[in-house]
Amino acid sequence: MSKQELVFDADLIRRYDQPGPRYTSYPTAPHFHSGFDEAALIREMTASNVSARPLSLYFHLPFCEHLCFYCACTKIVTRHHEWGTPYVARLGREMALVRRHIDGERPVTQLHFGGGTPTFLRQTDMVALLEHIRHHFHLLPDDQGEYGIEIDPRALEPGTLALLRDFGFNRISLGVQDLDPEVQKAVHREQGEELTFAVLDEARGLGYRSSSLDLIYGLPLQTEDSFARTLERVLQWRPDRLSIFNYAHLPNRFQPQQRIRDADLPSPDAKLRILANSIDQLQAAGYVYIGMDHFALPDDELAIAQRDGTLYRNFQGYSTHAGADLLAFGMSAIAMVGPSYSQNRKELDAWGAAVDSGHLPVERGLRLSDEDLLRRHIITRLICDFALDFHRIAAQFAIDFPQHFAPILPRLQQMAGDGLLQMDARGLTVTPQGRLLIRHVCMAFDAYLDAKPVQYSRVI
Numbered sequence: 001m002s003k004q005e006l007v008f009d010a011d012l013i014r015r016y017d018q019p020g021p022r023y024t025s026y027p028t029a030p031h032f033h034s035g036f037d038e039a040a041l042i043r044e045m046t047a048s049n050v051s052a053r054p055l056s057l058y059f060h061l062p063f064c065e066h067l068c069f070y071c072a073c074t075k076i077v078t079r080h081h082e083w084g085t086p087y088v089a090r091l092g093r094e095m096a097l098v099r100r101h102i103d104g105e106r107p108v109t110q111l112h113f114g115g116g117t118p119t120f121l122r123q124t125d126m127v128a129l130l131e132h133i134r135h136h137f138h139l140l141p142d143d144q145g146e147y148g149i150e151i152d153p154r155a156l157e158p159g160t161l162a163l164l165r166d167f168g169f170n171r172i173s174l175g176v177q178d179l180d181p182e183v184q185k186a187v188h189r190e191q192g193e194e195l196t197f198a199v200l201d202e203a204r205g206l207g208y209r210s211s212s213l214d215l216i217y218g219l220p221l222q223t224e225d226s227f228a229r230t231l232e233r234v235l236q237w238r239p240d241r242l243s244i245f246n247y248a249h250l251p252n253r254f255q256p257q258q259r260i261r262d263a264d265l266p267s268p269d270a271k272l273r274i275l276a277n278s279i280d281q282l283q284a285a286g287y288v289y290i291g292m293d294h295f296a297l298p299d300d301e302l303a304i305a306q307r308d309g310t311l312y313r314n315f316q317g318y319s320t321h322a323g324a325d326l327l328a329f330g331m332s333a334i335a336m337v338g339p340s341y342s343q344n345r346k347e348l349d350a351w352g353a354a355v356d357s358g359h360l361p362v363e364r365g366l367r368l369s370d371e372d373l374l375r376r377h378i379i380t381r382l383i384c385d386f387a388l389d390f391h392r393i394a395a396q397f398a399i400d401f402p403q404h405f406a407p408i409l410p411r412l413q414q415m416a417g418d419g420l421l422q423m424d425a426r427g428l429t430v431t432p433q434g435r436l437l438i439r440h441v442c443m444a445f446d447a448y449l450d451a452k453p454v455q456y457s458r459v460i
């Protein structure tokens with residue numbers, strides 16, 4: 001059975017569906033604490049230079065011109081494009097502060113602009129940002145790096161895609177969500193289909209290596225038919241990758257979501273059917289399941305990496321580049337340096353004030369213990385491979401796997417009995433039916449779940 005096949009089992013999903021983390025980090029962000037401060041981050045940065053590991057850079061560009069009601073991202077909605085200028089200047093200062101502790105000769109194998117809407121920046125500000133990056137870091141030539149940017153097709157000045165491509169960007173992901181005009185109205189994101197596909201075409205013409213589209217299922221006024229039509233249209237354009245996110249509706253946490261009427265939301269059953277149909281459509285069109293909402297064409301490098309067992313995942317999503325230290329710039333951005341996580345101040349002013357006063361704008365973080373590192377490795381391998389080799393992990397971390405994880409074995413056995421996974425003395429494999437519930441398998445290995453109540457979105 002192919003490692004990338006997915007089987008939709010509605011009963012299993014209904015039984016196991018419950019809120020859970022998405023594991024872009026382990027331990028997850030709610031467990032970061034203020035005890036991890038600037039001095040701690042400096043220690044980790046200094047120590048990381050000895051390894052000469054490559055670097056991955058993340059820039060959080062928070063501004064958006066319009067408010068999408070469903071949005072759960074960290075963003076600032078404004079029409080003031082000029083706010084980009086001081087923001088970029090501060091990013092430059094933040095890079096200079098970081099470079100005091102990071103060896104600038106370390107190659108940048110990964111670069112990601114996320115948001116918010118990175119292309120909200122005016123072209124002059126974008127150019128200034130790229131120049132700061134080039135000044136402070138050693139970028140890879142000839143498309144050797146994985147350099148990507150999130151793009152809202154509604155916010156793209158002519159020439160920006162070409163400018164980014166010249167700089168070395170070779171991946172784009174486009175926010176689409178749904179093509180149905182009524183759904184678009186209900187979520188306050190009206191975006192003509194022609195516009196979206198024109199951007200995709202332009203990116204292809206410029207030689208971007210990979211294009212990805214974001215869709216969301218579970219949005220107001222969506223029906224099985226309407227979403228099937230959206231997907232059909234999207235599939236005609238054959239993006240290399242597709243993210244089909246489950247709409248995380250947490251109106252108490254994300255206030256703009258209160259403008260979405262509960263009565264307009266598809267029922268849990270309708271949502272399940274939308275998901276089931278989408279999986280059928282995607283598989284019929286030749287896409288394979290990478291994991292956690294992501295699908296790709298079989299010749300996309302993520303799909304290849306998954307088959308080879310070299311896929312990796314961090315805050316920026318799935319990647320083929322493991323083993324880099326992740327430096328993060330901008331408000332709320334999260335870094336991962338050595339065995340640590342650290343998050344920048346989440347408010348624009350607080351972040352800016354820290355940078356202006358010459359300090360790394362760390363708000364909180366965490367240094368991983370050996371036990372955290374072990375569990376993080378297990379969760380990453382589960383999410384990327386849908387399998388665990390107990391012997392290999394035992395050898396790598398010098399543990400007796402069955403003994404170490406004795407308390408959770410009954411839970412895994414229960415999941416095996418329910419058909420989520422197969423397990424023997426050597427390891428476990430998540431079944432094609434269990435793959436949509438991979439978060440649930442990961443949750444068994446999460447030592448923090450009971451430690452602090454956190455509001456998570458549902459798995460499906």
Ligand SMILES: C[S@@+](CC[C@H](N)C(=O)[O-])C[C@H]1O[C@@H](n2cnc3c(N)ncnc32)[C@H](O)[C@@H]1O
Binds near residue numbers: 073177214245247249
């Ligand atoms: C930062 S946005 C992408 C770039 C740009 N801002 C845009 O919207 O085109 C990241 C993606 O997160 C997803 N997203 C945002 N809010 C969500 C929610 N509440 N539930 C599920 N996915 C969500 C959307 O698919 C969105 O495209």
Ligand code: SF4
Binds near residue numbers: 152
């Ligand atoms: S979905 Fe994108 S464009 Fe819309 S508000 Fe969120 S970050 Fe901004």
